[in-house]
Amino acid sequence: MAVTEKDLQELFEKMPSKVQKNRRKHILIKNGEIENPEIEANTRTIPGIITNRGCAYAGCKGVVLGPIKDMVHITHGPIGCAYYTWGTRRNKAKREDHIKNFVNYSFSTDMQESDIVFGGEKKLTAMIDEVVEILQPKAITISATCPVGLIGDDINAVAREAQKRHGIQVLAFSCEGYKGVSQSAGHHIANNSFVEHVIGKGEQEEAPAKFSINLLGEYNIGGDGWEVERILKDIGYHVVSVMTGDGSWEQMRNAHVAELNLVQCHRSINYIAEKIETKYGTPWLKVNFVGIESTIKSLRDMALYFDDAELTARTEAVIAREVARVQPIIDQYAKLCQNKTAFCFVGGSRGHHFQGLFRELGIETILAGYEFAHRDDYEGRDVIPSIKPDADSKNIPDLHVEADPKRFRLKMSPEKLAELKQRIPLSDYPGMNVDMREGHIIVDDLNHFETEEFIKLLKPDIFSSGIKDKYVVQKMGIPAKQLHSYDYSGPYAGFNGAVNFARDVSMGFASPTWNFITPPWKNSPALSGEMNEGGDK
Numbered sequence: 001m002a003v004t005e006k007d008l009q010e011l012f013e014k015m016p017s018k019v020q021k022n023r024r025k026h027i028l029i030k031n032g033e034i035e036n037p038e039i040e041a042n043t044r045t046i047p048g049i050i051t052n053r054g055c056a057y058a059g060c061k062g063v064v065l066g067p068i069k070d071m072v073h074i075t076h077g078p079i080g081c082a083y084y085t086w087g088t089r090r091n092k093a094k095r096e097d098h099i100k101n102f103v104n105y106s107f108s109t110d111m112q113e114s115d116i117v118f119g120g121e122k123k124l125t126a127m128i129d130e131v132v133e134i135l136q137p138k139a140i141t142i143s144a145t146c147p148v149g150l151i152g153d154d155i156n157a158v159a160r161e162a163q164k165r166h167g168i169q170v171l172a173f174s175c176e177g178y179k180g181v182s183q184s185a186g187h188h189i190a191n192n193s194f195v196e197h198v199i200g201k202g203e204q205e206e207a208p209a210k211f212s213i214n215l216l217g218e219y220n221i222g223g224d225g226w227e228v229e230r231i232l233k234d235i236g237y238h239v240v241s242v243m244t245g246d247g248s249w250e251q252m253r254n255a256h257v258a259e260l261n262l263v264q265c266h267r268s269i270n271y272i273a274e275k276i277e278t279k280y281g282t283p284w285l286k287v288n289f290v291g292i293e294s295t296i297k298s299l300r301d302m303a304l305y306f307d308d309a310e311l312t313a314r315t316e317a318v319i320a321r322e323v324a325r326v327q328p329i330i331d332q333y334a335k336l337c338q339n340k341t342a343f344c345f346v347g348g349s350r351g352h353h354f355q356g357l358f359r360e361l362g363i364e365t366i367l368a369g370y371e372f373a374h375r376d377d378y379e380g381r382d383v384i385p386s387i388k389p390d391a392d393s394k395n396i397p398d399l400h401v402e403a404d405p406k407r408f409r410l411k412m413s414p415e416k417l418a419e420l421k422q423r424i425p426l427s428d429y430p431g432m433n434v435d436m437r438e439g440h441i442i443v444d445d446l447n448h449f450e451t452e453e454f455i456k457l458l459k460p461d462i463f464s465s466g467i468k469d470k471y472v473v474q475k476m477g478i479p480a481k482q483l484h485s486y487d488y489s490g491p492y493a494g495f496n497g498a499v500n501f502a503r504d505v506s507m508g509f510a511s512p513t514w515n516f517i518t519p520p521w522k523n524s525p526a527l528s529g530e531m532n533e534g535g536d537k
């Protein structure tokens, strides 16, 4: 069943007129006549609307910094911000020889009322000293939470002093939750600092092995990064650093020696990819290791970039071996999935990345969107010059970098690079819109009201989103598959990940549970109200 403009109109009419006006710009029906329609994105959620978005602190400390295992990440603020970001994102990390792993810990200055009144700098200083004494990390980050910005603690001065006192790197991030309209602002703040203070600060001048790459925007949720690394290493690549899943500050410092940057989640890390290219001449390639077809395409694109006969042969051999191994298993699961439909609504890139994997199982994504993506994640990178900055986006300084006089090195001739750009997605991604099919819905910052309304209209067989909305969906009798945390499962990337995903999704369909659910609103009356736009209440 498709949604018509009339259905949309009826949905909007249930909203106050001001809200309608806003939300209309964030919802599209894909219409064959316009291949790449314009959408509004990365703007403020209307207060009072139940959004799935997080805050700038979540994007900085939670997403980009948090997975780096050999740094201690201090949250400067009241205890809640640290507590609720403690282990809730499933960025797994292993201890390695000579690389410590602090990922299981949570560090907070636990600010109290007196710290808010008299300032928290002394407490932060004491905390850094304690961390150094007990754990001796090689580097520390400090992330500011909302009250820190409001009271004006100078975390940069505290970091500078601590750096002098202890002789280790201490980085301060002004990523107060309110710094942007979503976690996306926090990604940008973290990216800027890493480009300025970490990447390229290591001693290495040359890549330690042939076919050296960095893997950017891979956070090792449920072990995704480990599966991708398994495949890459098997083919013969040398992984210099992963940003930032199971990542290491030590390795990131030498990221400048890689021959190519792979970008999985462009939303959270495209800033780093661009700046490394300007500073060190390293091109970046958009990859997607979610789904068999996308994984194969990414591996072949990489082989084209390196243009080495042996590497290309090995790429094909690994692809053939892996497909022969996993496809028969996936085919069995796919029998349970044929002709099903899905909603795929995730943060900033997975709403697009998982559609191919669904399709391989026989599941069509009929509604998709992102929580906090920008227009280019929907419409492709070409649209970037036409995105008008607003007060919120201007809040984050755009870092200016130049070619490093000693370390900038072209990886191939400009002619060859230009020729390759015609064949593989170097410095480019197309966005979600072009992959959506006729009549399908694209929604930016989907809210809970719209979730329920679209479910009633489209009756999807599976809903993939996150923890904030899955339970109400399950109570409606629809299986929900979290695509942020993977519901304690995973990996879902690469060849093994596709098998896990096929198993988990078909398990959702095969479960008889859904028929036994009587949601609370079926038995007890639900609250209802009326809109009175003329009134003042």
Ligand code: CFM
Residues within 6 Å of the ligand: 059, 063, 089, 183, 219, 221, 265, 266, 267, 268, 346, 347, 348, 349, 350, 351, 483, 484, 485
């Ligand atoms: Fe990138 Fe992510 Fe995502 Fe993201 Fe996230 Fe995440 Fe995500 Mo949750 S970095 S934009 S801020 S792929 S935590 S690993 S799943 S919303 S779609």
